[in-house]
Amino acid sequence: MVGTSAPAGIAGAPFRFMLGATVLCFSGYALLLPVVPLWAERGGSGAFGSGATTAVLMATTVATQLAVPWLLVRIGHRWVLAAGSVLLGAPTPFLALSADLAPVLALSALRGVGFGLATVAGSALVAELVPREQHGRAAGRYGLAVGVPQLVLLAAGVAVVDRFGFTAVFVVAGAGPVLGALLVPGIRMSGATVPTTAGPPPRPPVRSALTPVLAMLTCSISQGGLITFLPLAVPDAGLLVPGALLGTAAGSLLGRLVAGELVDRRGWGGRLLVPGMLLTAAGLMAEVVSLGAGAGALVVIGAVAVGFGFGMVQNDSLTVLFAAFGSGGYGAASAVWNIAYDAGTGVGALGLGAVAEPFGYSAAFGAAAVLLGVGVVVARARPGAATGRP
Structure with a gap:
């Protein structure tokens, strides 16, 4: 690394501008995550086709994320974040032109390119803009910027569609990320965060990344799978589904903040992964029980548990990967983390949709819980997995 100036830290203006841009970018993403599958269903798609809209979004997101560390070195974090925000937002209003599956998938793919650019650049800036001893809390605040839009808009999207229609939602969702791009010039990076070479970042030991990625x-x-299919699994339930989506977003937000404090102040980095997975599995089983009993308050409780468990895993895994890759590889660590996040979201939408089509939504949620259980067994079977330390 070159330069003598240190990162300004979590109280600095660059970090705050990055958080503001993130809030606006994720507003456009979160608002549409449960809405686009409903739009595709209106166009005649079944559960598999509706899930494919999220899967295509995530597939192009992941494909783009593979190239982002290279782009960060060559054109810079700010340009990548701004370009991603514009590509995520600008195509969104065109969804209103047709609910047929083919154009919806095409626009979802284009938005995925933008989301892939913005997510890797944003989470890499978490490490680049603050000193290492603040990584846990910085990741928690970044989780706040990511989580607040989901807290408000995952639930609001479905409710606003019912009140104002799909077109209004598409226009608002498109405006947010484009406005976020206007904040990017305020993200001024210190000389200490500029890589000295354009070569590839150092490769961490594979074993260091396995548990957080799993x-x-x-x-x-x-x-x-929960976000994509819960509105379809519990139709005509009034405020129950918006409440559950609000609950999973709130749980995720709280889980990330709690994990950030525990990582920085208690030194528990890597120790929250398995507990987070177990809590997520418990939440899914609550959904299975609730659907079997005709839905009810347990739908919301299970969604909160899923969100909190995943929130713990999000924060802890990101800090573990930053440590494993080192200061020269924050962009690569961000890409690995985001690919795991977004590939999983896409697989959850498509794979659980394939289970739900013939067997029902309870079977789909149960399959996800079993997968988490297998993941816990594999993680704990690895040496050192009990603490998750690299």
Whole structure:
């Protein structure tokens, strides 16, 4: 690394501008995550086709994320974040032109490119803009910027569609990320965060990344399936589904904040992965029981548990990966983390949709819980997995 100036830290203006851009970017993402599958269903798609909209979004997101560490070195974090925000938002209003599956999938793919750019650049900036001893709390605040839009808008999207229609939602969801791009010039990076070479970042030991990536994948599959299919599994339930979506977003937000404090102040980095996976599995089983009993308050309780468990895993896994890759590889660590997150979301939407089509939504949620259980067994079977330390 070159330069003598230190990162400004979590109280600095660059970090705050990054958080503001993140809030606006994720507003456009969160608002549509449960809405686009409903739009595709209106166009005649079944559960599999509706789930494919999220799967395609995540597939192009992941494909893009593979190239982002290279782009970060060559054109810089700010340009990548701004370009991603515009690509995520600008195509969104065109969804209103047709509910047929083909154009919806095409626009979802384009938005996925933007989301892939923005997510890797944003989470890499978490490490680049603050000193290492603040990584846990910085990741928690980044989780706040990611979680607040989901806390409000995952539930609001379905409710606003019922009140104002799909077109209004598409226009608002498109405006947020584009406005976020206007904040990017305020993210001024210190000389200490500029890489000295354009070569590839150092490669961490594979074993250091296995447990956090496994935890992210299994939890993301679970939450991705829950968010995509809960509105379809509990139709005409009044405020129950918006309440559950609000609950999973709130749980995720709280889980990330709690984990950030425990990582920085208690030194528990890596120790929260397995507990987070177990809590996520318990939440899914609560959903299975609730659907079998005709839904009810347990739908909300289970969603909160899924969100809190996944929130713990999100924060802890990100800090573990930053440590494993080192200061020269924050972009690569961010890409690995985001790929695990978004690939899991896509697999959850498509794979659990394939289970739900013939067997029902209870079977889909139960399959995700079993997958988490297998993940816990594999993680604990690895040497050192009990603490999750690299």
